[in-house]
Amino acid sequence: MNIIDNDLLSIQESRIIIENASKAQKMLATFPQEKLDELVERMAEEIGKHVRELAIMSKDETDYGKWQDKYIKNRFACEYVTNKLRGIRCVGIIREDKENKTMDVGVPMGVIVALIPATSPVSTTIYKALIAIKSGNAIVFSPHPRAKKTIGKALDIMIRAAEGYGLPEGAVSYLHTVTPAGTIELMNHKETSLIMNTGVPGMLKAAYKAGKPVIYGGNGNGPAFIERSADIKQAVRDIIASKTFDNGMVSSAEQSVVVDSCIAAEVKQEMQNSGAYFMTEEESQKLGSLLFHLDGSIDSEMVGKSALELAKRAGFCVPDNTLVLISEQKYVSETNPYVKEKLCPVLAYYIEDDWMNACEKCIELLLSERNGHTLVIHSKNEDVIRQFALKKPVGRVLVNTAASFGSMGVTTNLFPALTLGSGSAGKGMTSDNVSPMNLIYIRKVGYGVRNIDEITNGVLTIEKTAMSCMPKPKEHNQYEMKMLQHILEEVIKEIKK
DSSP states (O other), X not given: OOOOOXXXXXXXXXXXXXXXXXXXXXXXXXXXXXXXXXXXXXXXXXXXXXXXXXXXXXXXXHXXXXXXXXXXXXXXXXXXXXXXXXXXXOSEEEEEETTTXXXXXXXXXXXXXXXOOSSSHHHHHXXXXXXXXXXXXXXXXXXXXXXXXXXXXXXXXXXXXXXXXXXXXXXXXXXXXXXXXHHXXXXXXXXXXXXXXXXXXXXXXHHHHTTXXXXXXXXXXXXXXXXXXXXXXXXXXXXXXXXXXXXXXXXXXXXXXXXXXXXXXXXXXXXXXXXXXXXXXXXXXHHHHHHBOTTSOBOGXXXXXXXXXXXXXXXXXXXXXXXXXXXXXXXXXXXXXXXXXXXXXXXXXXXXXXXXXXXHHHHHHHHHTTOOOEEEEEOSOHHHHHHHHHHOOSSEEEESSOHHHHHTTSSSSSOOOSOBOOTTTSSSSOOSBOOGGGGEEEEEEEOOOSOHHXXXXXXXXXXXXXXXXXXOOOGGGHHHHHHHHHHHHHHHHHHHO
């Protein structure tokens, strides 16, 4: 009887594909921006022909979300992102200041290891592959085991298309035998330059132990505050649309709604009119007990399910038109399941007396998981908006828009991205909407504009002026005078060297 050790197979495969990626990247680093752009266009064009079937395939394989919404995300990745990438220079001379005689040269990081979640497997894979090649990097993917067939198929399509136009073999590759041991080997390998972890918190500690730069697009507990001056109908419409998109699996989607007390009744009525169901305390407890395991980890079988399905599993009835389940809460505590990120159409609901109390509540919610991701404020009061922007421990603040769409750059002018950093308040090296510019380092070039004689003469002039302006030293400060003279002499010596 043969016993197959998948960990050993995965580790061995990791070493081979990383070494191949390193060789491929050295070739890729010689490509001009125009050639990299051609590869990106070909990859995007080819994968664009398959995004619908891949959306259906990912829904079938993972049993997460809605394939129709995944189709939208897939098209966003291969069409909108590609359009935004056109004209951006990432490698070679990317900026030149002729007046000040300086240049910026973009240099690829090298080999990137990319961890892909099961929640948005295709769109995240497309996006990461495009921005990596755009910036001259090789990229090795570790697919989520729950979505590895779909991710593998998407990558095979892009690899085949790009290699037909000169992409070095191995520049885009992926782990076929997926195990935690193999993924850790990828991250620890000496040829790995950067780790991009999108939505795989279980691998975050291992990523940091690898000692490489880490870009983390992770979980968060994003609140949405509806302030008294807000357009209530539009705010509610945005929140419901955002939280129901792909059944609430977008990491930046609203997790809690905080409402100004003077408009609370109107907001509640509007939410009920828009398909929100306010659970009783008993119903909240039933559902809350199912969302997470005893160790605090999310129950994957509750992820991406519709409101109707969630209510059915919790054992209570809701109207057929229910889109979102809402639990009314007062306090933030570690044991409260509604305080956490809920990757399904479920919201916590808080009422606060004024914007200052709402501000504190939002801070509490953001800090409860210490991964400040995204905050939304619905308001027409610019002073309140600015206070929220200045004070919140969060990666991005969105104003008067739906979190799922605003964060990705669909309804805002933020860079269109499917990895949203939470580095400013959470984990990872950046809080940016990650772009190819996060995957390079910039080499600074400065031309000499002053010669050493000018500097030396300038210091001597300063010394003479300083000495002539000094009052005649008194006996008690002669020591200080000698000290100053000595310092000036040492400075001049150093410059003359």
